[in-house]
Every structure is written in structure tokens, then in C-alpha cells.
């Protein structure tokens with residue numbers, strides 16, 4: 001999708017197209033629509049990143065709480081968003097055996113009890129083993145460090161989802 005086509009989108013169409021680039025947080029694209037015209041895809045990503053990093057700690061934790069657990073309840077009940085479903089299945093979360101599933105759920109519970117928000121990682125950039133290792137390692141962080149680390153992962157997920165939308169549209173156009 002050409003950047004000037006993105007810039008020409010109405011507010012409603014912009015939020016319809018980019019509404020879930022940050023999981024269940026349409027507020028973020030709704031807010032950065034005001035910064036159009038965007039120079040290019042990287043410019044949109046930069047505005048999204050700035051907005052997220054500019055949130056107060058409570059806002060950052062709110063964004064994290066909008067994320068479904070990896071291999072969690074939403075996956076089991078089939079209520080993940082399309083993007084999350086695709087990301088989680090590609091990271092092997094849909095083919096865990098019962099021991100792995102139990103291990104993930106106890107680590108997720110321990111993490112949530114410690115930090116008050118769910119463990120978030122960019123599943124598309126990590127294997128199943130990476131995810132378990134990161135979850136175990138990051139449990140040792142202090143809250144402030146872990147909040148920033150998790151938000152970094154949110155911005156990676158956002159960038160990949162943004163590219164998916166803008167670049168895949170180009171493919172259908174060609």
C-alpha cells in the first residue's frame with residue numbers, strides 16, 4: 001500500500017486497517033492518525049513507538065494487560081485475535097505437549113503474580129525454546145526493567161503487524 005494511500009485514509013479507515021497493530025489497543029493508531037502525512041512506513045512505526053514509550057507506567061502496564069497469554073486460555077478456547085492466533089501458532093504454541101503446556105502456564109502465572117501484567121514477547125521472532133528461556137530469565141528482572149523490556153517486545157510485534165498490512169497490500173496490488 002503506497003504511503004500516500006495511507007495518508008489519504010479517513011480516521012475511521014485508518015483505525016479499521018491498523019486498529020490491532022498493538023493487541024486490542026486501537027487507541028494507539030487512533031492517536032497517531034493525527035500525525036499524518038507520514039513520510040513512509042518507518043515514520044508510522046516511529047510515531048507508534050514514541051506514543052507507546054511516552055505512556056505513563058500505568059499506561060504501559062495497561063497495554064501489556066491487553067495481550068493474551070502465550071499458550072493460555074484464549075488459545076485453548078479459540079478466542080485469540082487473528083494476528084495473535086497466527087503468531088502463536090507459528091511459534092509452536094499450538095503444538096505443545098501436556099508437560100510443555102503445564103510448564104508455560106505455571107511460568108506465566110508466576111510471572112503475572114510477580115509483575116502484575118502478563119509476559120509479552122514477539123512470538124514471530126522467537127522459537128518455542130527461546131520463549132520458555134526468556135520467560136524464565138526475565139522473571140528475575142525488577143519491575144521497572146521488565147516493564148520496559150516487555151514494552152520493547154510490544155513495539156516489535158507492532159512493527160511486524162504494520163509491515164504485514166502495508167507490504168502485503170503491495171503484493172495484492174502488483
Ligand SMILES: NC(=O)NC1=NC(=O)NC1=O
Nearest residue numbers: 070084087120121122123
Ligand atoms: N503474551 C504474548 O507475548 N502474546 C503474544 N505475542 C505475540 O507475538 N503474539 C501474541 O499473542
